[in-house]
Amino acid sequence: MKLRTLTYDYKLLKGDPMLMLSMGIPFILWAMMQFLVPWIMEVAMEQWDFDLSPYYIQTGTFFLMLVPMMMGMVYGFVLLDERDGGIITAISVTPTGKKGYLLLRMGIPITISFVFVLLFVLILHLSDFRNLFQLGLIALVISSQSLILLLFLGAFADNKVMGLAISKGFGILLLGPLLDYVLPSPFHWIGGYSPLFWASRAFLTPDDFQFWLYTGISILFHTLLLWILFRKFSARSD
Amino acid sequence: MIQVKDLSYTYPGSDHPVLKNISFDIQQGEIFGFLGPSGAGKSTTQKVLNGLLKGYQGSVIVNGTDLKKMDRSFYEKIGVAFEFPNLYMKLTALENLKLFASFFNSATRDPLELLEMVNLSADQNTRVSSFSKGMKMRLNFIRALLNHPEILFLDEPTAGLDPGNARIMKDIILDLKQQGVTIFLTTHHMDDAGELCKRLAFMVNGSLPVIDSTTALKLKHGKKSVKVEYLQNEEPLAKEFSLNELSENQQFMEIIRTLKILTIHTQEASLENIFIEVTGHQLKQ
Numbered sequence: 001m002k003l004r005t006l007t008y009d010y011k012l013l014k015g016d017p018m019l020m021l022s023m024g025i026p027f028i029l030w031a032m033m034q035f036l037v038p039w040i041m042e043v044a045m046e047q048w049d050f051d052l053s054p055y056y057i058q059t060g061t062f063f064l065m066l067v068p069m070m071m072g073m074v075y076g077f078v079l080l081d082e083r084d085g086g087i088i089t090a091i092s093v094t095p096t097g098k099k100g101y102l103l104l105r106m107g108i109p110i111t112i113s114f115v116f117v118l119l120f121v122l123i124l125h126l127s128d129f130r131n132l133f134q135l136g137l138i139a140l141v142i143s144s145q146s147l148i149l150l151l152f153l154g155a156f157a158d159n160k161v162m163g164l165a166i167s168k169g170f171g172i173l174l175l176g177p178l179l180d181y182v183l184p185s186p187f188h189w190i191g192g193y194s195p196l197f198w199a200s201r202a203f204l205t206p207d208d209f210q211f212w213l214y215t216g217i218s219i220l221f222h223t224l225l226l227w228i229l230f231r232k233f234s235a236r237s238d
Numbered sequence: 239m240i241q242v243k244d245l246s247y248t249y250p251g252s253d254h255p256v257l258k259n260i261s262f263d264i265q266q267g268e269i270f271g272f273l274g275p276s277g278a279g280k281s282t283t284q285k286v287l288n289g290l291l292k293g294y295q296g297s298v299i300v301n302g303t304d305l306k307k308m309d310r311s312f313y314e315k316i317g318v319a320f321e322f323p324n325l326y327m328k329l330t331a332l333e334n335l336k337l338f339a340s341f342f343n344s345a346t347r348d349p350l351e352l353l354e355m356v357n358l359s360a361d362q363n364t365r366v367s368s369f370s371k372g373m374k375m376r377l378n379f380i381r382a383l384l385n386h387p388e389i390l391f392l393d394e395p396t397a398g399l400d401p402g403n404a405r406i407m408k409d410i411i412l413d414l415k416q417q418g419v420t421i422f423l424t425t426h427h428m429d430d431a432g433e434l435c436k437r438l439a440f441m442v443n444g445s446l447p448v449i450d451s452t453t454a455l456k457l458k459h460g461k462k463s464v465k466v467e468y469l470q471n472e473e474p475l476a477k478e479f480s481l482n483e484l485s486e487n488q489q490f491m492e493i494i495r496t497l498k499i500l501t502i503h504t505q506e507a508s509l510e511n512i513f514i515e516v517t518g519h520q521l522k523q
Contacts, residue, residue: 005340012328086324090381093288093318094341095310 009108012078022074026116029063033124058181060126061203065174065196067116068142071109072149073167079105079154080163099234102154106147113143127203134211141218142199145173148222151229155236176200195221239389239420240264240287245296247282256282258444259296269411269421271435271452273428273513279444280424281321281393287422288318288391301389314344317387321394321424323378327367331358331377334366335384342385352380356406371398379407383414390414393424408434428509432456438509442517452509459515460507467500468493474500 013019037059041052082088091101117139121127127135149170157163176194180201183190191197198221202214240263247257256279264270274280285291286298289305289312298305303312326334335349353359356376366374375398382390395411396404411434415421425431431438432452440448448455462481467474479490481504493499507515 005337008326008329008333008337008340011333012326016328082326085327086320086322087326089290090318090320090324090338091341092290093313093316094338094385095313095343096341097310097313100310100341 005104009078009104013074016081019074019078022070025070026067026112026120029066030120030123033060033063033120057126057204060120060124061200062174062177062181064117064120064126064142064203065145065177065200067120068109068113068144068146069149069170069174071113072146073153073170075105075109075146076150076153076157076167077160077163079150080157080160083154084159102151102230102233105154106150109146109150110143113146114139117142138199138203138211138215141215141222142196142203144222144226145196145199148173148195148225148229151226151233155229155232195225239266239268239301240270240422241297241299242287243297245283245286245294245298247286247291247294249282250293256444257286257294260441260444260446261296262439262446262449264420264422266420267415267418268437269415269423269435271431271438272422272424272441273426273431273438273509274441278441280441283441284391284393284422284424288316289313311343314342314385315388317382317385317390319379319382319390319392319395321397323371323374325366325374325377325381328365330363330365331369331373332362334377335381338381339384344385346384347386349384352383353377355410356380357403372400372403375399376403376407379410387419389420389422391422391424394426395423396425396427396430404430428513432509440513440517448516455509455512456506459512461505463505464490464502465505466490466493466502469498469500478505 013023037056041056044050044052079088088098088101092098096104118135121135121139149167152170153163153166157166173194173196176191176197177200179191180188180197182188195218198214198218202211202218205211205214242263243261245257245260246255248255260283262270272280272283282291286294286305287300289300289308292306301312301315305312326337329337331353332349335352339346339349350359350362353362356379358373358376358380361369361373366377369377375395379392379395382392392411396407399407408430411421411423421434423431423435435452437449437451438455439446450458463478464481464484465476465478467476469475477489477493479487484490494502
């Protein structure tokens with residue numbers, strides 16, 4: 001497999017208006033956080049004397065989680081499209097093979113998500129991380145969510161129709177961090193079923209020890225899920 | 239080039255084997271025809287031979303590689319054209335070939351030269367989604383030739399092609415054979431099999447009851463006779479004569495000398511009839 005393989009990915013996306021549109025969503029989310037959310041906060045304060053500013057960071061963190069999910073779904077559907085067309089079988093009989101193909105499919109969404117998460121945090125000043133290493137690490141953990149969705153679709157959906165049905169259930173992952181924000185202690189731990197819950201906690205905590213604890217749990221959780229899903233996908237005969 | 243010994247395969251979760259102890263050898267530069275009705279196990283055999291299905295019993299050696307110990311480099315010299323063209327519909331013909339060429343580490347052929355071979359040069363920049371079935375089949379076929387394969391697996395290569403393009407494809411296949419490429423051809427198309435293949439294997443219910451040369455099969459199962467259709471008193475009649483000492487057959491000579499002949503045909507067995515005779519199954523099911 002060569003680097004020029006990647007250039008055709010852009011052409012594949014360009015050929016599908018829905019996929020192109022969904023690639024624009026990170027910019028829409030950024031614009032919302034940059035302009036819309038501050039405006040709503042201002043209006044809430046002026047009209048009802050209600051201070052929404054404590055929720056700004058949480059809203060931003062929530063938006064942050066949306067992007068890898070979106071990327072995972074976009075590329076998951078590219079994968080299902082290729083499965084429907086028998087492309088994965090055709091690649092299976094080349095030296096690149098199914099695993100090489102999957103690495104290609106995984107590389108792009110995680111890279112886009114990672115760059116977006118970093119830019120999002122830095123531009124919007126969502127977090128005062130002590131160093132870039134910690135920020136990079138947590139950005140990588142959050143971005144790896146894209147791979148979970150991509151592999152989940154690849155492992156369990158036989159076609160795009162099935163993929164659409166499955167992707168409706170992905171919202172349950174986003175519910176994890178939301179429960180953490182809205183439920184009182186100790187009920188907020190219910191959200192712990194979602195890997196995003198731990199990533200969000202790691203991202204929001206100002207405490208160094210807690211950062212490493214939640215990041216560690218998050219990495220273990222993501223790695224275990226990715227390993228199971230990767231094996232499941234590889235075992236499929238298509 | 240391909241040695242298969244006592245190959246059996248059962249799909250996971252199934253009790254019944256799809257392939258039952260099949261054995262055959264294919265020499266380098268041979269076109270080997272694999273015939274059988276749908277569901278006989280042809281595609282499963284092909285999937286085992288090109289390494290897509292693991293967990294089989296028996297021994298399969300392809301291009302010197304025991305498939306139980308193969309690595310990805312095995313595919314550098316294998317070409318596979320599937321029955322249904324599996325192409326990137328959103329990319330052009332040229333982009334499809336360039337993208338697939340990027341999946342190989344070894345040197346690949348010039349895509350423009352391949353497109354020229356099957357009359358697709360004018361459509362090189364057309365999206366495959368607007369191709370006819372025949373055009374997709376041709377593109378699917380040349381994609382299998384990108385990596386200079388030493389072994390080529392072809393599944394119904396002329397399906398959906400008009401006679402002109404089918405001729406072009408068959409000529410390319412024969413030319414590849416001349417160059418020493420070994421070809422494993424799976425088909426329903428008896429005429430193609432008869433014309434292209436040196437040897438044929440008939441597959442029925444996962445077994446190979448017959449493996450023989452095309453010529454030997456025709457000789458063994460053909461009737462050595464000639465059928466003459468003629469007009470006698472304005473009435474069309476037909477009569478069959480043995481080929482043995484035909485020139486000394488008075489009745490035959492009389493007919494061709496004195497009556498108006500409509501047709502004369504030797505009664506060779508068609509491959510389709512041979513298949514039915516030796517396997518007891520219809521080929522197109």
